[in-house]
Amino acid sequence: MLAKDAGVPSSDDIVSKNLILIVCLSLAIAVLTVIVWFFANGLITLPTPDQVLVHDRLGNPYVVAPEPVERAVFVTLAALAPIMLVGWFWVCGMGRMNRSAPRRVQLAIDVVLPFVAASFLCLLFWYSDFLDIFFFSTPWMKSHKRELIGVALCLSLIVMVWKKPLPASYGRWTAAGWWMLAAIAIALQILPYRIASVNAVTVSPVWSVHLDAVMYPINQVVHGATLIADLPSQYGFYPEIISPIFKLVGVSVLSVTVFFAILHAMALFAVAAIVIKYVRSRLIALMAFLTILIATSLFMYLNGIVEDIYVQYYPIRFFWPAVALLLFASYSANPGRAKLCALGVVAGLSIFWNIDTGIPVMISIGATLFVKPIIARRAFVQGTLTAALFSVVAVCTVLACFVVMRIKAGGALDLGDVLAYQKIFYMTGFGMIPMPLVPDPWQAVLAIYIAGAVTALSGWARGHDRSVNDVLFCSALLGLGLFTYFQGRSHVFCLVLVAWPAILISAILADQTLRAVSKRTTRLSSAILTLPFLMFFSLGTLTFISASQGLFASSERNLSSLKTAKDATVVDELSFMHSTYRGRNCLILSQRQAIYSAELGIASPMKGPGLVETILQQYLDKLVDRALHDTVECVYLGVKEGTITYIDVGDALLKARFPVISTNPLGTMMLLEPAPGTPDQSFPSGH
Secondary structure: OOOOOOOOOOOOOHHHHHHHHHHHHHHHHHHHHHHHHHHHHHHOOOOOOOOOEOEEOOOOEOOEOOOHHHHHHHHHHHHHHHHHHHHHHHHHOOHHHOOOOOHHHHHHHHHHHHHHHHHHHHHHHHOOOHHHHHOOOOHHHHHOHHHHHHHHHHHHHHHHOOOOOOOOOOOHHHHHHHHHHHHHHHHHHHOOOOOOOHHHOOOOHHHHHHHHHHHHHHHHHHOOOOEOOOEOOOOOOHHHHHHHHHHHHOOOHHHHHHHHHHHHHHHHHHHHHHHHHHOOOHHHHHHHHHHHHHHHHHHHHHOOOOOOOOOOOOOOOOHHHHHHHHHHHHHHHOOOHHHHHHHHHHHHHHHHHOHHHHHHHHHHHHHHHHHHHHHOOOOHHHHHHHHHHHHHHHHHHHHHHHHHHHHHHOOOOOHHHOOHHHHHHHHHOEOOEOOOOOOOHHHHHHHHHHHHHHHHHHHHHOOOOOHHHHHHHHHHHHHHHHOHHHHHEOOHHHHHHOOHHHHHHHHHHHHHHHHHHHOOOOOHHHHHHHHHHHHHHHHHHHHHHHHHHHHHHHHHHHHHOOOOOOOHHHHHHHHHHHHHOOOOOOEEEOOOHHHHHHHHOOOOOOOOOOOOOOOEHHHHHHHHHHHHHOOOOOEEEEOOOOOOOOEOOOHHHHHHHOOEEEEOOOOOEEEEOOOOOOOHHHOOOOO
8 A cells, every 4th residue: 555644744745845836837827828918919910821822622712720829929938938947946946945834734735736736637638528539439438438437547546556566677577578568559559550552542531631741742852853942841851861761662652651650660669668767667657658559649540530641740740759759868867978969960850850840859858958957056067068069969960961952952952941831831820720728638738748847857956866857857848849739730639649748747757756655755645646647547548458459450451451442433543544654754633643653653743842732822823834834744634523633723724735635434534645736835824
């Protein structure tokens, strides 16, 4: 059983003191939010798209939701809150909280405050659809919701009162068993639907909108194009890094999904290594990791989204943050200049790979290296030099990548396209969804990041030179940076996608709190704080276990059906193109543009983004103008629902320049070829 309350003096009860600080900081942030929001509303005006956003085929403008005020508030708070917190610890340390409090106040700290904090965390989730999406996604889970909550509560209490002492380290056989379980769980997370061949492709929009957007720049770069010289890339410069691999194996739906599945698995193993290193309770570690597996894309499959291989986040936005965090943990446990330089290279590559997640990687690691010596009151100059060396290596790595790309392009790069899509989405509000201002789970996620940062800072202030504090602080800043993905598009799915650092921090904090209670270094009432986290892990474990049988069956079915076509339209269109393109670089203007190009072994003859990424009117105008006036040997034009493009690519003008030669048997796609002797000058320039 947990140790009984041994009357721990308030001056020694770090958990209680940290809880007070977290509550005070949360209140200060709430007040600061109101103040910043008030002034931002008066100073910032909404930007207008001014006709730059492409209209859909029916002429309807796409929905835009600019969020300049909301973003200004978030960025201001994200910058000021850590600075305020670090400043408080540097000026005051823990000394101000060592004074004895009146008995009634101490009673509130010991019992009431932990209970209120735990209840608040639970209520934020209880009245949202987050829990249903995360845990109760299947009909069976929904029909047994109360029973599962009851079982999860019992399991949580068992973990809280577990008699067996927590091990200081894992034995050889225990570690082998952990990694075997982790490997099986990761396989069950990936194999049911993360690997696919072209036979799995259907006319569902998810293939055209999601996978196509990732494959298009890969295919173009493999065939000789250079990003921001020939085309922009919505999700970063990852194609320039991985193109040598695909030049060897070829670009196809199968090769792309297998490659990204491998990266996904590697990132999950990195997270598993962090969990096993810093969560000493084997049971909490296992439950937390199974819960992380649900957050890292499995929840989509469990909610019936079986065709959407959403690699834009997992692994494109997940791989480098997970790997960098593991390398940072290794460096913190055993510092060395070589490791620090390697960490800088990884941070630089992560920025080049995807700037949205690369910047948080660099800032979180650099800030941790800089802040720790300040709070621990150690050599400030040494800490500054360490952070500076890391930053210099990271920046030099990014610059080296651009130099290589400039040499490869053989000409100037359009550096304005580096942040082209960030400007489109964040400045105009294209595809954005405002954040809910009512009580919502996103507030609990931010509270967890505050708790992780406070725990790390208090550990440094007390002179505890344990790498777990470094990892907690770095994870909190990293999670805050990754949170911007949800801040822009505030859909509950996006919140789940960015929640993995919060789950990791929760597992570490719950484990530390229960160990402190068992060692009688904090009061028994502090265990109440762990109950929401243990309930979350328990429900995640039950969800994973209940779905495991179906995941095994789905894995076998998915792998065995790679050669079985699912959609007659896709088969017919591919067969039609295979029999008619005759080795020409044809322009494909249909849904699944990149998928078809890759399977044919050709690239688009046009410079500029793919159809899915053509979300500015100027991009579309250039595409149509080039198609009408450049030397194009043939055009495949989608003409019916499921194949016709979402945007108007000037079908009438194209048919005038390129008469219809033939149509596929199902009548969904036409082959157009230029009429002999037709002068380009007879066609208007523009759209």
